[in-house]
Amino acid sequence: MMPARRLQAALRPDQPPPPAATLVALAQALRDEGMTQAALYRLFQAEHARSDLDEPRLEALAGTMDLIWGGGWAKGHALFEQELSQERLDSE
Numbered sequence: 001m002m003p004a005r006r007l008q009a010a011l012r013p014d015q016p017p018p019p020a021a022t023l024v025a026l027a028q029a030l031r032d033e034g035m036t037q038a039a040l041y042r043l044f045q046a047e048h049a050r051s052d053l054d055e056p057r058l059e060a061l062a063g064t065m066d067l068i069w070g071g072g073w074a075k076g077h078a079l080f081e082q083e084l085s086q087e088r089l090d091s092e
Helices: 003-010 020-032 037-048 055-069 086-091
Strands: none
Touching: 003 020, 003 037, 020 037, 020 055, 037 055, 037 086
16 A cells, blocks of 8 residues: 555544554554655655644644654654754755
8 A cells, every 4th residue: 555545544534543653653664665754754744734634633643743853853762863854855
């Protein structure tokens, strides 16, 4: 299944809001399958921008995006060794 479909399935409105651990596990799986940090961040960012998501789903997405980005927000739990920068995000 395509990454976007996998993320959308985890966020389906007919399911209870996903715990953050579910989205983190999906992000880890996509990373392990070869998705770059920038691509993974953009995928989660696109879903976060949807207007039809409720607050618990938006919060779970935002928390996972912090772990994908890395740096201070990730508090030792970053999914990648290097912190993402806006410059890298824009160039990839």
